[in-house]
Amino acid sequence: MENLRRSGILLHPTSLPSQYGIGDLGRTSYDFIDFLHKSGQSIWQVLPLGPTGFKNSPYQSYSAFAGNYYLISPDLLLKDSLLTPSDVENVPDFSPDNVEYGKVIDYKMSLFKKAFNRFSKVSALNKDYARFKKNNAFWLDSCCLFAAIKDYYIEKRKNEFESEDLKKFRSLTKDFLPENVQNDYYYGAVWVTWEKDIINRSKSALEKYSQMLKDKIEFYAFL
16 A cells, blocks of 8 residues: 655634634635645644533533534525524624634524524425434434533523532532532533433433423534
């Protein structure tokens, strides 16, 4: 087998220029590939592309299969008629140098919810979506359920202060977790802080949360 010397560039898509606060897999990613080709490069090396977890590190993903939905291009959603020009008229004043994850997440998730609400009306996409769900059910269903439950606990706890559940979690972990980490785990809804029945994936708990959070689960499947 012939050994070829190759050259390329390491660039995570989040570093691409974008008016939406974070690089994505839209037009600029295609422009970058064109640039690599014209420059005689044959490799585009990236960091992991899964959904990010705590601190938004690409190396802390909760799924080996799912993609990072912050890399979805609003411009491509416009092209698919899932967003309208008015939806992206008032883009926040994002930093040109750094990804401000808090601002970006709030903004892009608001766009994605609008796109999701229009999705069922765009019939041309529905067959592909149904096929995607069927072919990927072996990981997609559990992944979306996990994401929906995590959101549920984050929302449920955000206005709590020194709850009995938090005190119990601190008592169980005081020997190996400092208090600030305990708070991060609890209010960030790390799965070990959930109720035991869903931690252990009991059948009744899976059915309960699947029904209770079915709309949010569908939203994550859409993403």
